[in-house]
Amino acid sequence: MSGSFEADLARCVTRWCAGATGIANAARLSGGASQETWSFDIVHPDGDIGAILRRAPSGYGAAPERAAGLDAEAVLMQRAYAAGIPSPPVMHVLEATDGLGTGFIMGRIAGETIARKILRDDAFAAVRPKLAQQAGGVLCGIHGLDRATLPQLRRMNPATEIAELTRDYHGFDWPRPVFDLALRWLADNDPGPVQQETLVHGDFRNGNLIIGEDGIRAVLDWELAHFGDPMEDLGWICVNSWRFGAIDKPVGGFGSREEMFAGYEAAGGRVDAARVKYWEVMGTLRWGVMCCGMMQRFRTGPDHSMERAMIGRRASETEIDLLRLLAPRAGGG
Amino acid sequence: MQDEPTPIELLNAVAEFLRNDIAPKISGASAFKLRVATNAIDLVVRQLELSEPRAADELTRLVKLLGENGSLVDLNRKLADSIATGTVDLQTPGLADHLWQTTMDKLAVDQPNYASYRRELEREENS
Incomplete structure (x- = not known):
């Protein structure tokens, strides 16, 4: 075993950062x-x-x-x-x-990642209306990265995603009829693999972006990156859970789909709105399954934390959002 | 018969102590965890208050929808399977209403401040 974490970190830094003490x-x-x-x-x-x-x-x-x-x-x-x-x-x-x-x-980039602050603090009032369009432009850039220069990543399409979510959901051994309704809808409406597969960030959402008073300063948390349908990223940022209460602004709680689409197309991309909607449903279910997974890890350890347990009780949030998407009640809204 | 105070009264007293006496004394990660803890206690209180009559209503709806008797979890499994295989769908009379009612009842316990839930609650109150 080596020394303390901080001593190891200091030794590491002085090795490659010239002049660092x-x-x-x-x-x-x-x-x-x-x-x-x-x-x-x-x-x-x-x-x-x-x-x-x-x-x-x-x-x-x-x-x-x-x-x-x-x-x-x-x-x-x-x-x-x-x-x-x-x-x-x-x-x-x-x-x-x-x-x-x-x-x-x-x-370390200065700025804010806490979604509720980005949506509510006065410091971001001026930039907020621009964020949806900026998000579209940034996503188009990510989807345009040359695949030949990128590492090996998983390839996903609607069918593989449905298969994984079904397997995870069945692994929890707890019936959630709304999840079955969503899985059935996703299978019945599967648009098939996309023609032009691109890099997909996989977790591009409010909370994983560093925002400054000038806009998006950094995209974080690439751990779910894969190859697949670029429209998946546009659908994921619209999942209601990432609107943090600002539910009438579908893109991360800060703007409209139209603004994001305009940003994407201004950067040279092409939007397929029907696919975006499809991936929003998939993403809503995916977050619900992830909430159930947190609860599973709480039960089986090693992370026996109260926070994980409580996230298990947020899966029902995705159920109401799935019903709003798939079985809206009369009256709209 | 257990004597008073009730579980709800005990839990509320604990939550009150944590909020009023402990929360002002701590900060940072511990303060965040304490908020999660008091939220968990509040959730359990709501479940104790609400879930018994609502579970009975859910069971009645499931028996009617599926045409058979069983426990709440067994009938939910049966409904989930029926939706997965397509023998029941949104055209089936009563399914959409049942899923909505059941989900609204879950949210009332789990996350009554969730914005989608508030919106749907307003819709019910206005209709």
């Missing part, structure tokens, strides 16, 4: 047992540098099967950064000799 202010931000996010400062005579470490400590096994893996995430962020997509610069990919597990270190 150590680290300071290391603070754990979030994450579960298998993945951690840390904020820290690289102490440097020319001025300290804000940094973020994302890592899976050694001793934790393979990531869940959906995850692209931290090494792939690092490459994706590097490619995104190089293509001018708002993204933190990746400074270092962890190596075995670092003794820190797997993961990477990136620059």
Whole structure:
């Protein structure tokens, strides 16, 4: 075993960051047992540098099967950064000799990620109406990344997604008739694999974007990236759970679908609104299944936390949203 | 027969203590966890208050929809299977109403402040 985490991190940083003398202010931000996010400062005579470490400590096994893996995430962020997509610069990919597990270190971007603050704080009032259109432009950039330069990732289409969600749902062994209604609708309305498969971010939503007073500053959390239908990303950001209460603004609680579509097309992309809607239904179910999965992990451990248990009780939120999508009651709205 | 206070009264007293006496004394991650904890207690209280009569209504609807008797969980399994195989769908009289009522009752316990639920509740009150 190596020394303390902070000593290992300081040793790692001084190895590749010329002039750095150590680290300071290391603070754990979030994450579960298998993945951690840390904020820290690289102490440097020319001025300290804000940094973020994302890592899976050694001793934790393979990531869940959906995850692209931290090494792939690092490459994706590097490619995104190089293509001018708002993204933190990746400074270092962890190596075995670092003794820190797997993961990477990136620059810390100032701004806000907490969705409710982005939707309610006065500081963002001026930029909020522009975010849906910006999101469309950023997504178009992500979907345009050259596949030849990207790491190996899972390939997904509606049928594979339905199969996985069905398997996960059946694994919980708890009946949720609304989930069956959604699965049935998704199978009956499956548009088939997309003609032109692209990179899909997989978790592009309010909460995974760093927002400043000038707009989107960084796209985070690439762990669900895969190849598939680009319209999936446009549907996912519209899932009601990511509107954080601002339910009449479908794109992340900050704007309209039309604004996002305009941003996407202005950047050179083509929108298929019917597919976007299809993926919104899929995404709503997906988040519901993920909530049930949290509850499962709470029961079976190792993460026996109250927070996970309570997220299990949010699956019903996706049931009402699925009913609003698939069986709306008279009167609209 | 268990004596008073009732489970609901006990839980409310605990939640009140956590909110009034403990919350002001802590901050950061612990404060966040405490909010989750008091939310969990409130959820259990709502379930104790609401779920018994509503579960009875759900069972009555399921028996009518499926034409057979059984426990709540067994009939829900049966309904889920019937929807999955297509023997029951949104054209089946009573299915949409049943799913809506059951889901609204779940939300009343789980997340009564969820915006979609508030919106649908207003719609029911206005119609």
